[in-house]
Amino acid sequence: MTVLVVGSVAYDTIKTPAASREDSLGGSATYFSVGISRFAPVSLVAVIGEDFQERHIELLRSRGVDVSGLQREQGKTFRWAGEYFSADLNSRTTLDTQLNVFAEFSPSLSAEQRRSPYLFLANIDPELQLDVLDQMERRPDLVALDSMNFWIDGKRDALNKVVANADVLFMDEGEARDFACEGNLVTAARKIMAMGPSALVIKQGAHGVLVFSGDTVFSAPAFPLDHVVDPTGAGDTFASGFIGYIAATGDKTPEGYRRAAVLGSVMGSFCVQDFSVDKLLTLSMQDIEDRFRAFSQLTAFAPLQDGGSLLTRN
Amino acid sequence: MTVLVVGSVAYDTIKTPAASREDSLGGSATYFSVGISRFAPVSLVAVIGEDFQERHIELLRSRGVDVSGLQREQGKTFRWAGEYFSADLNSRTTLDTQLNVFAEFSPSLSAEQRRSPYLFLANIDPELQLDVLDQMERRPDLVALDSMNFWIDGKRDALNKVVANADVLFMDEGEARDFACEGNLVTAARKIMAMGPSALVIKQGAHGVLVFSGDTVFSAPAFPLDHVVDPTGAGDTFASGFIGYIAATGDKTPEGYRRAAVLGSVMGSFCVQDFSVDKLLTLSMQDIEDRFRAFSQLTAFAPLQDGGSLLTRN
Numbered sequence: 001m002t003v004l005v006v007g008s009v010a011y012d013t014i015k016t017p018a019a020s021r022e023d024s025l026g027g028s029a030t031y032f033s034v035g036i037s038r039f040a041p042v043s044l045v046a047v048i049g050e051d052f053q054e055r056h057i058e059l060l061r062s063r064g065v066d067v068s069g070l071q072r073e074q075g076k077t078f079r080w081a082g083e084y085f086s087a088d089l090n091s092r093t094t095l096d097t098q099l100n101v102f103a104e105f106s107p108s109l110s111a112e113q114r115r116s117p118y119l120f121l122a123n124i125d126p127e128l129q130l131d132v133l134d135q136m137e138r139r140p141d142l143v144a145l146d147s148m149n150f151w152i153d154g155k156r157d158a159l160n161k162v163v164a165n166a167d168v169l170f171m172d173e174g175e176a177r178d179f180a181c182e183g184n185l186v187t188a189a190r191k192i193m194a195m196g197p198s199a200l201v202i203k204q205g206a207h208g209v210l211v212f213s214g215d216t217v218f219s220a221p222a223f224p225l226d227h228v229v230d231p232t233g234a235g236d237t238f239a240s241g242f243i244g245y246i247a248a249t250g251d252k253t254p255e256g257y258r259r260a261a262v263l264g265s266v267m268g269s270f271c272v273q274d275f276s277v278d279k280l281l282t283l284s285m286q287d288i289e290d291r292f293r294a295f296s297q298l299t300a301f302a303p304l305q306d307g308g309s310l311l312t313r314n
Numbered sequence: 315m316t317v318l319v320v321g322s323v324a325y326d327t328i329k330t331p332a333a334s335r336e337d338s339l340g341g342s343a344t345y346f347s348v349g350i351s352r353f354a355p356v357s358l359v360a361v362i363g364e365d366f367q368e369r370h371i372e373l374l375r376s377r378g379v380d381v382s383g384l385q386r387e388q389g390k391t392f393r394w395a396g397e398y399f400s401a402d403l404n405s406r407t408t409l410d411t412q413l414n415v416f417a418e419f420s421p422s423l424s425a426e427q428r429r430s431p432y433l434f435l436a437n438i439d440p441e442l443q444l445d446v447l448d449q450m451e452r453r454p455d456l457v458a459l460d461s462m463n464f465w466i467d468g469k470r471d472a473l474n475k476v477v478a479n480a481d482v483l484f485m486d487e488g489e490a491r492d493f494a495c496e497g498n499l500v501t502a503a504r505k506i507m508a509m510g511p512s513a514l515v516i517k518q519g520a521h522g523v524l525v526f527s528g529d530t531v532f533s534a535p536a537f538p539l540d541h542v543v544d545p546t547g548a549g550d551t552f553a554s555g556f557i558g559y560i561a562a563t564g565d566k567t568p569e570g571y572r573r574a575a576v577l578g579s580v581m582g583s584f585c586v587q588d589f590s591v592d593k594l595l596t597l598s599m600q601d602i603e604d605r606f607r608a609f610s611q612l613t614a615f616a617p618l619q620d621g622g623s624l625l626t627r628n
Contacts, residue, residue, distance in 0.1 A: 221533035
């Protein structure tokens with residue numbers, strides 16, 4: 001099942017206490033496309049400037065990404081510069097944002113893209129996300145949505161509308177609280193679910209994710225790593241594993257969402273082990289499956305059997 | 315197996331955005347004793363002042379806690395006042411600390427207590443923790459230890475010594491980083507494990523715990539709650555479930571530590587649902603077992619079988 005992603009393609013300049021990297025390939029649609037290309041056909045809609053390098057288009061193409069929706073416009077490619085603080089890289093600050101051609105981004109879908117069965121609306125202006133939904137020939141089987149505080153504060157009405165049309169919604173913990181105007185995370189999640197999504201993925205950074213679907217909650221930790229290079233793109237790469245699992249299996253049950261979240265965490269954990277999409281490019285399916293198995297080891301414990309006693313040795 | 319706990323008994327005054335409580339029964343040894351009394355015999359060593367109420371001694375006694383080591387001294391009982399901020403109660407500030415009789419606390423163990431097979435050294439001056447270890451007739455089968463930043467900064471040498479003598483060490487995420495002088499949590503954990511403990515429990519507050527033991531890591535989330543009243547005592551109540559499981563079953567394998575951590579999380583999740591130990595006092599064993607089962611539901615997902623493929627529907 002082909003997955004259409006609409007989002008950003010960018011050049012990022014990243015500083016961490018240990019290293020830095022200038023003008024590395026980034027953007028939500030880039031991380032998502034490279035990540036999901038292991039699991040499902042992906043078609044990308046994004047805007048690039050005149051300075052966007054042919055070798056980066058070739059890189060995407062070499063992963064099987066349909067780049068026909070990469071619109072090249074006059075001007076420079078979207079640039080973001082950020083610095084990660086503290087030794088665990090859990091906090092960051094934006095040093096510079098140059099929207100460049102991204103400021104006038106107007107997604108235009110081909111006839112084929114309008115029929116995509118799966119759609120990921122990465123973090124862009126919710127009015128553009130609505131416009132993409134309007135362009136679809138029919139409602140996709142799965143609409144997944146990412147957003148951020150900037151739009152919660154600035155374009156709440158449009159965001160409400162696009163959330164009401166989403167099946168799967170990704171939000172940071174703080175964003176979910178802000179969006180629901182509710183401090184308790186479980187109550188906030190219920191309020192947001194009542195707006196439409198059948199699954200809500202609350203991202204907790206280095207602490208993993210909570211997945212609300214139906215009446216159930218699933219918790220997946222972040223995979224503990226002894227070396228984190230650059231957390232940029234971890235959220236979109238998580239989404240690539242999550243949606244990749246669903247697109248590959250067609251499993252939209254709560255059980256499927258659980259495995260999807262684990263595959264998302266697996267992919268996110270690889271992403272942060274190097275700058276840009278570098279680590280994702282080196283992965284074999286065996287690497288991915290090995291870490292999926294390691295995840296089972298990370299969270300498994302002997303359940304309490306029916307009629308069993310908690311205080312007898314298992 | 316009897317568990318000896320040495321720690322604080324206090325009166326806490328707590329403010330949260332929703333409610334407040336004055337002079338409620340608190341202290342690390344109180345939360346631990348009431349929590350573990352469901353699972354194992356417990357003997358408490360702590361100091362109280364002249365103002366400590368008989369009904370609170372009776373409360374502990376009614377849970378089967380051996381209160382013979384409760385030393386009453388001239389002066390007032392240790393008092394702490396704190397306020398929790400933000401709607402999720404994840405950050406707090408200390409409004410007032412009156413050490414009172416706790417300032418001169420000098421733990422004195424009875425002949426019977428010196429033979430306790432299990433020992434929990436709650437968060438007190440590491441020099442006192444060493445003194446307690448010296449008083450033991452023989453090394454206990456299990457020594458568990460809690461500490462805090464105050465001692466990491468102020469009494470590192472004594473803390474190093476007591477950590478070297480501990481089997482199980484509880485630390486907050488930030489404390490572990492500070493103690494190991496290492497920003498990466500996995501690397502910090504390995505450094506601390508190399509100092510002696512066979513298990514290290516990294517507490518992440520509302521995000522759960524990571525348990526390092528041997529070469530394995532186990533992640534247990536915090537149980538998602540739609541109403542949190544007062545987080546005070548959650549860490550010591552977690553420890554009560556963790557050590558209670560080991561004391562009841564004798565299981566000190568990595569598998570046992572996993573179940574211990576889940577029972578700890580279960581007990582901690584009950585603790586925060588009311589002020590003081592109020593919720594812990596109302597619990598039936600059925601309540602505890604039900605939430606243990608709910609924990610399995612919270613974290614379970616279909617593993618990848620040997621020879622199985624990740625991308626076929628499970």
